[in-house]
Amino acid sequence: MPAEKMLRALREAGWATLVVAGLSFPIIAYRAEPDFNNLLALQPRWPLFLQFCAAAFLLRFFLSLWSGGEAKVKPARVWPKLPWLGPLLLAGLTVYPLAVVALLGPQAALKWIDTYGVQILIYVLLGWGLNITVGLAGLLDLGYAAFYAVGAYAYALLAPLTGLGFWALLPVCGLLAAFWGFCIGFPILRLRGDYLAIVTLAFAEIVRIVLINWDVVTHGEAGLFGFPGLNFFGLPFIPGPRGFAAHFGLPFQGVQKQIFLYYLVLVLALLANLVSLRLRRLPLGRAWEALREDEIACRALGLDTRNIKLTAFALGAFFAGIAGCLFALRQGFVSPSAFTFSESALILAIVVLGGGGSQLGVAVAAVFLVGASELLRELTFLKSVFGPDFDPAQYRMLLVGLAMVAMMNFRPRGLVSTRAPTVRLSNPSSGPSDHLLPQGEKGVAS
């Protein structure tokens, strides 16, 4: 019945426009700007406001027409098993920095290896770490950046103080972060869900504020720099006879350090992945998942939920500490502004978007969220469309929001929302992936 459908679409579009008008009225209709006397003056922007309302109306109208206005529930699509996917990805990741250098030359390759390679891999590592706490054990942690900060500051403070190289300090950073994970774990053992999230959020803020205010040690907002950087098993990446390039008879290039850092982060991330995957099949990992499913049943089976929670917190924090150390090595500079709540939120978004519990999903989500927001910076041609004041990098959070909305619509349980049992009776290669189970009802998103 086209007339009826049209009418319903009109009605829905009307409601949507009302909602948008109500929301955008205080933000868009007036803009507060200081005038000549430095007093705030309201500048009306009614045409822009009307444009927003019109856009909302048209969008909702055509969406309603197109979709029939009814939510459809589609059964979860089962992905075919791709045994070649892992080796292919691994080969691609191994060749990537060398291929970029060969294609673009050492100068232009720097950005592609550093920003798109090392940075994304650090976020993948962070995502896998948080995946243990949130995805497997189901403990919602909104303050993960605190452990990241502990790792970064541990390296920045201890490297000049002790004179130890990063090989020795890498595990120290991880252990220090794990220690803090353990400490924050203790007082919040009795908390669950929202309450737990609030306390972890507060903990992260405490860490950040201490970093800002403990001037003597952390140099406040100015941060720490000038600490020893990366070296290749004792050979620093510097020009001159004692550097890495001279030792191997290569011409000195800045990109050599980035390539080494890339492989370092890659190896550590793969190691973290291996440990996570193995732990999942061990009693400890199984206990984490059981804790996510039902804490009372865990206790009725004699599991000590205190130890399970503490190990989940500590191991997740350990990975963050390692990632923090790598962050300090990459930047050569650490300051509290790198460990704000939005950092925790981004890492959590990676885990939730990836589908808690799935390693591949988390990695893909990290590549998408971090890579896409970096790619936004590249879209300078948009300035010719929207005017010279337009800065596409400012729309980063919009992208995260869009990704979340798209996920809620199309894959409400994350990119990879199935879980394979940790132990099985039937031969896993006998069928396609029809043995994959839907993720537990009490997963992260719910």
Next chain:
Amino acid sequence: MTRWLQDPILRVDHLTMRFGGLLAVNNVSFAAGRGDITALIGPNGAGKTTLFNCLTGFYKPTSGRIAFSAGRLDDAKIGTLTRSARKHDGETFLLERMADHEIVRKARLARTFQNIRLFQGMSALENLMIAQNEALSRAAGFSFIGLLGLPSWRRAEQAAVERAVGWLDRIGLRKRADDPAGSLPYGDQRRLEIARAMCTNPALLCLDEPAAGLNAAESHGLAELLRGIRDEGETSILLIEHDMSVVMRISDHVVVLDYGQKIADGSPAEVREDPAVIAAYLGVEEHDEPAVEAALQGQALGSGA
């Protein structure tokens, strides 16, 4: 002297549980015999589940003593233990002093829940593996040996899988071992929860309404399963049940609670004839009231002595 008093596995003395102004369990004493199926019955709100939660450490009782031993419960030992500040001497356990997970692990007492609590998203086999987590995690060297994949760990895991498969066979769920527990039919979930509790290797299995929601054929199968467990002699059973046909068919000993108090205690045949029980379940006609009151008084005195 009745059998369950001669060789009890569990002895509850003067147990009281108070929630603010509500006396949920009021001065209840009873014993559960070793190798028996003991049934705890009573009308809704009689305090059965509260009593269960006290036994398994989910509640700390207001007062009273719960003594338990997988070996032999000895009065002198219980006395020494009660006077000391200890929770157990390795053989005899005072459950009211212990935390819930200790009770399962050390005292070997397992329980199921009235509303089934399986790990719904995990497979049936995984559910049975988690019940063996304690022993497994020792074999995995607290994950270090397991991470390296040493053969001692693999053997332990294989043994645990075999034990789990044995139970899956017994409850007829081997074919669905890799399916999520939440996708199993209701009756299968009930039996899986019992199998999971059995995988913790308990000396006493506490079942909270195992036959609730089962049809006649299923509760018959359940009765067979429970009788089988008892006849193996390793595990005694304590169960709360509303389905009188199940209770009368399988239990060796019945304890009846009403309004938090014990009103009857004896063999199924004795309890069925007990006027206080009939009154509690069916109500009393006015001219019978004095007789029932007298019977109740007698019971209260008897249990208090």
